[in-house]
Amino acid sequence: MCSETFKVLDNVPMGIFVLQDDLTVMFWNRCIENWTNIPREQIVGTNIGEHYSHLREPRYLSRIKPIFEGGPPTIFSAQLHKHIIPSWGLNKQLRIQHTTVTAMPATEGNGFFALFVIADVSDLTIRIQEYKTLRDQALEEIKMRKEAEMKLKEFNQNLEAIVVQEIEKRRRHEELLIQQSKMAAMGEMIGAIAHQWRTPLTGLGLLFDDIKDAGEYGELDQFYLNRVVEESGQLIGFMSKTIDDFRNFYRTNKEKVRFNAKEAVEETLSLFSAQLKNNNIAVQILCAHNTNDIFCVYGYPNEFKQVILNVVNNSRDAIIERVEKSEFSNGLGQINIEISEQDDRINVSIKDNGGGIKADILNRVFEPYFTTKDAQKGTGIGLYMSKIIIENNMDGKLYAKNIDDGCVFVIELNRCKD
Amino acid sequence: MVLNTFQVDALTELINIGVGRAAGVLNEMLMAHVSLQVPSIRLITRSNIKQELEGLFGKSASIVRMGFRGPFSGIASLIFPPDSAANLIGLLIGDLNMEADMDAIKIGTLTEVGNIVLNGVMGSLANILMKHVEYSIPIYQDSNVHNFITPYDTTEQPIILLARTRFRIETQLIEGDIILVFEVGSFESLISELNSSLDITQ
Known part of the structure; x- marks a missing residue:
């Protein structure tokens, strides 16, 4: 009876079976036959509870029973009832099933059958x-990324603070260096003034002796006095000018100006030549051009002069040290300053025969506080400041290299075109 | 149509019985304490249907609906706000970190809950008539409730019976609405049957 009535359900690709109110199986379609390996002939006419006892439990029975009275359909969803008719799928796992049970009028017109339609939703x-x-993985990744971004942001904020601190530290450090540099310059100035004053002071001393003698010998007339006053005035004027010159030399320029590099070198040497001469060091300026105009540069003239002085002083100290160690064959120190121009550049090369710089420290001579001299002689900031003046403030280059018997410091600057 | 106190009480009682039965089924099935309450029922009639619905269901919702046909016809629906639906499923399967979006498996679960509740209510109503009602298979849809109800009736506005339900699973409270939309004439048939079965006179 049932086979004929329900035969069409064999063509449906879902597990379908029909129960009557006493839970007897009325129909078992081909699909569910394949799923369960229970042939229709074997199960039809038997109680479903004999094969699947859980269907007798109240939680199923209470929802199946109303169907036999024509009640509304019942759904057993896959999440709450995974395997209503447990059967193994091709993937060796139990099929996950979504089941709908509906009432269908019984063939004899008495009551209803329950039609179970099971969809495999594995x-x-x-x-x-x-x-x-x-x-979930993507969300986790996004979460992790967000956390990483937050950390990075935090780190960047901290980093910013660290950078600000470091910049501040560096600024203070440079201020200190500048201060030390000024002190060193002052020392240099006093030394230089002492050298420059020695001759006029001796002159003045001699004049006083002469006045004394003139007094004793009754030669102290008006003419004599006028001459002595004039000579003293000249000497005192020279001394005064020396102070002015040095003060100008060490004054910091506030603004960049156009100046002549060659003249600046000459002025520097004129101030310090006495010291150099005193140490038996010959200084020579070499320049192929007669006209000075082509050596115009743009920058801070006094700072530039200090650079020349720093480098020359280094050469001087190297030569003196060499003399003290008796390393000189001919005993004569030599500093040659060569000024040349090439295209848009001006080169000032300061060469000496002070023995050169050891190869392993050649790269370090521009570092702050790096010095090979005695604590009394060198602070280790002269060349560092020189590099900052030339490279940071005047867009030029300052470097050193060894040559035969000495070294050369090269200053490269941009030339003013007109 | 205006209902008298007895009729309202009778309808409330029937729906309470249905909901109580549904709660029993859910308890049995989930082995967790589920309580369902129907505090009150409301009848939304032809004249005020539009503004009532706009006020009640402006937003989208998760809806399980089941059609019925027989001595009285219409659509029975269980409606949850989206968050409530996700929470309910989360509670049912023991995963409280459930996302709000629905997939086919979650839809199946919610459909089953809707099916249990609606079967309880419809079974309770049909029982008093002692007549057979045909039902369609429950389906799920995400929709604006207003859009869902109004196209149903093209000629005249239907009568809507609204019962606000509260699910309480363990300590969590989930709100949902049971809505019965009756075709023209059907609600009158139901009330008439109700009158005669319970001997209530207007």
């Missing part, structure tokens, strides 16, 4: 699970 469930896993 693939769908697996796909959703995979999708959820992927999504």
